[in-house]
Amino acid sequence: MEASGICVSEFENIKSAFEDIFNDPQERGGGLCIKVGDETVVNLWAGSSDLEGSKPWHEDTLVNTFCVVKPFAAVAALMLVEKGVLELDIPVAHYWPEFAQGGKDTITLRHVMSHTSGIPALRLPDRNPAMYDWEQMINTLAAEPVWWQPGTELGYGTLTYGWIIGELIRRTDGRDPCTFIHEEITQPNGLEVHLGVEQPDYYRIARFYAAKGRTGDPYSQNLRARVATDSHDISTLAFTNPGMSPKRSSDPRWWAFKQPGACSHSTANGLAGFYSALLAGRLISAETLNEFIQEQSNGMDRIWKRPMRYGLGCMLEQQVDPHASHRMGPNTFGHIGLGGPIAFADADRGISFSFVTTTSGAHAMIDPRAQNLAALAYAAV
Incomplete structure (x- = not known):
């Protein structure tokens, strides 16, 4: 062909x-x-x-x-780190207090980005019906307990990564994370x-x-x-x-x-x-x-x-x-x-x-x- x-x-x-x-x-x-x-x-x-x-x-x-797309979210977060509104080694719960539940109070942005957060998955029941509801998934994630002590093991955050970093962007910048990525990364560079x-x-x-x-x-x-x-x-x-x-x-x-x-x-x-x-x-x-x-x-x-x-x-x-x-x-x-x-x-x-x-x-x-x-x-x- x-x-x-x-x-x-x-x-x-x-x-x-x-x-x-x-x-x-x-x-x-x-x-x-x-x-x-x-x-x-x-x-x-x-x-x-x-x-x-x-x-x-x-x-x-x-x-x-x-x-x-995961590196796009990471670079968006790093843009906010450069502006001083996010920090890599401050607990996520500093920006999102509800996230501290279930032993997640010490998880940092660095842990999430390096897939060592200890929150790579959500336990049952079935979360598929709520998948497209950002607020419901954020509340579910905030209540989810850790699987292991943050920083001690690797576990790829298949979907949890995007919700955590996305919510941090939303809480510190005010824009929807995908809007932020569009306005700051993809649109200015014609991507x-x-x-x-x-x-x-x-x-x-x-x-x-x-x-x-x-x-x-x-x-x-x-x-x-x-x-x-x-x-x-x-x-x-x-x-x-x-x-x-x-x-x-x-x-x-x-x-x-x-x-x-x-x-x-x-x-x-x-x-x-x-x-x-x-x-x-x-x-x-x-x-x-x-x-x-x-x-x-x-x-x-x-x-x-x-x-x-x-x-x-x-x-x-x-x-x-x-x-x-x-x-x-x-x-x-x-x-x-x-x-x-x-x-x-x-x-x-x-x-x-x-x-x-x-x-x-x-x-x-x-x-x-x-x-x-x-x-x-x-x-x-």
Whole structure:
């Protein structure tokens, strides 16, 4: 399949590799963007945005990129840290007194951003019916007891991360967190990254398809088996109570959902542009960026059930686990989303990379399609 878009001559092999992805008849559509500094060297798209294969993918097609948005929330919080209205090491309860319930009185913003807060999941009963009600979820989260002493273990805050950081932004800035991100990050930089898609843009949203026969790496297989068989496991609760699923990608409530840690609809160009702006100093200072990408936690994550390294709201290169490697330099940082989308940067070489797809794979961490493209990009720079 021939891709549309731009690709400078030095990256022609990447275009060929991207096009080769669509030799698999299960592949529906996707996009790829690579920037070096502020120069866009690759911005490609191919395939269809519907399940029937009748609606071509366009440059402005929006993809459900799930948790790829977490660093946006982190940078928004760090902007407020730079303004002096938030602090990393003051308890969350200082800004949100009700949050102190259930042993959460010592949890700090740093704990939340580094996934060591001890509040990565909500216990039963079923929270899915209230998922789209911000106030109800905030009240539920405020009353939830910790799973462990803050700062002692890693546990990925699948959805809790977005509600906690979002509520801190709302309480200290006054704006809805997704409005803050739009007004301070995406709109000024012309980024096609939507935290709550407006109804006139619904037609641009691509539909997800779950590919068959993709088993994932051993860590992913173990995680999926646990989630499928143990409804009370902390990983199951983190991913399902309430739940994220490609099945939600056809629900208008999900399209409009404003959750700054779990729901985003984007183009590859928009996501790569975020990291390009970040590296160029247009969002936070160099000093704050250094802290953002500095290792804050490292160990076995109780939610992912695999070794993880985190900065302040971003995933860091994990060279001990080849299935979680960005396949670039040792100092890469970014984030994945459910089913295959990813965006990250290599600060040493000034590369910003994003791959988006609607053909969901089975790798819980970095999809092999993205890994292959990233390795080729790194070799070309």
